[in-house]
Amino acid sequence: MRLETIETFVFGNPPPRHGGRYFIFVRLTTACGISGVGEIYNATFGPDLCAAMAVDMFARHFADADPHHVEKLWRQSYGAGFTQRPDVTVMGVLSGLEMACWDIIGKAADQPVYQLLGGKVHDRLRSYTYLYPPEGDVYPAPGTPSVYDNPDLAAEVALQMVDKGFTAVKFDPAGPYTIYDGHQPRMEDLTRSEMFCRRIREAVGDRADLLFGTHGQFSVSGAKRMARRLEPYDPLWFEEPTTPENPADMAEIARFTSIPVAAGERLCTKHEFARLLEAGAASILQMNLGRVGGILEAKKIAGMAETRQAQIAPHLYCGPVVAAANIQIAACSPNFLILESIGTFDGPYMSCLKTEIDWEDGYVLPPTAPGLGIELDDAAIAASPYKDGDLHLTMAQTPVLP
Numbered sequence: 001m002r003l004e005t006i007e008t009f010v011f012g013n014p015p016p017r018h019g020g021r022y023f024i025f026v027r028l029t030t031a032c033g034i035s036g037v038g039e040i041y042n043a044t045f046g047p048d049l050c051a052a053m054a055v056d057m058f059a060r061h062f063a064d065a066d067p068h069h070v071e072k073l074w075r076q077s078y079g080a081g082f083t084q085r086p087d088v089t090v091m092g093v094l095s096g097l098e099m100a101c102w103d104i105i106g107k108a109a110d111q112p113v114y115q116l117l118g119g120k121v122h123d124r125l126r127s128y129t130y131l132y133p134p135e136g137d138v139y140p141a142p143g144t145p146s147v148y149d150n151p152d153l154a155a156e157v158a159l160q161m162v163d164k165g166f167t168a169v170k171f172d173p174a175g176p177y178t179i180y181d182g183h184q185p186r187m188e189d190l191t192r193s194e195m196f197c198r199r200i201r202e203a204v205g206d207r208a209d210l211l212f213g214t215h216g217q218f219s220v221s222g223a224k225r226m227a228r229r230l231e232p233y234d235p236l237w238f239e240e241p242t243t244p245e246n247p248a249d250m251a252e253i254a255r256f257t258s259i260p261v262a263a264g265e266r267l268c269t270k271h272e273f274a275r276l277l278e279a280g281a282a283s284i285l286q287m288n289l290g291r292v293g294g295i296l297e298a299k300k301i302a303g304m305a306e307t308r309q310a311q312i313a314p315h316l317y318c319g320p321v322v323a324a325a326n327i328q329i330a331a332c333s334p335n336f337l338i339l340e341s342i343g344t345f346d347g348p349y350m351s352c353l354k355t356e357i358d359w360e361d362g363y364v365l366p367p368t369a370p371g372l373g374i375e376l377d378d379a380a381i382a383a384s385p386y387k388d389g390d391l392h393l394t395m396a397q398t399p400v401l402p
Contacts, residue, residue: 023319036103041290042092098294106371172213
């Protein structure tokens, strides 16, 4: 078996754009006609440029290769140009290509990917959702009350999600995050964050865990102040309390608070996650399979985490192909905790696929179809091009003022 062709797709995620502004997909096809799909999670450069990078990487390292040789292909791409370090752009592109290889491998074996990585451990995968606006765009107009800044509205949506079956909800009311972080939280940020936890806990009681998200916006002392305000409401985690550059800083917060620290959506490769574990910075690892280095790299990270009594909670703020890969790694990992879902995996978010993700009463059911268990809808993708210039995610460009 040998890889012969690559196709790339940029899908403009339709409103309300849950999961990001666009998704970058690849499809690899072998000379014998087996195709596999993957997704690149890269917010650093424009999507068309990232797609061109995938074509270049495929031509240099994957063309004419056996897709089963995942380790060799990974090493060739990781070491290209004498780098051998966790470059977020390289790893995003490599993740998409590696993911597509596993889809091919599973289809060739007529098995889901999780069966080839140790077999299914979990028959059902507990999932959580972010609290999105019940109606309208995910990016509301400035000054408009929303679930992002109004604790009463957030509590209403949280209760709706719990009534649907979710046993955990995530929210991030801690204020703006900028290219100049970390900063001290303002008093209004502390008060609003505590009020979110209070109102949502009052609304859902013990029916759901609270997942408190931030975007690495705080200094160490600022994160400690925030944690102290949140502890009475017993969140399941405090997500990425400081920027990801220095695990020692995050470890200081982890030692300070009783709230488990979760982190990892911006990290790449087992090397960065090893530093997180060695420092004791996080006990819940949130690798994103479209960025971390792909499926096998995520399996290695899950194995490392086992040795430190850490759990994995695959992160998802991109498209449904990464969602499908997250499901595969969660199903075969003994230390899986919880899976991020985009709502109940329905609506416009799923319009780029011909297949569905099976969500039922708060749980995702691992597919029995071979490979990743999904298929792109080429016509739907072509009908929804991405025409804007904004990146997948953006940060505020000015410092937070007290």
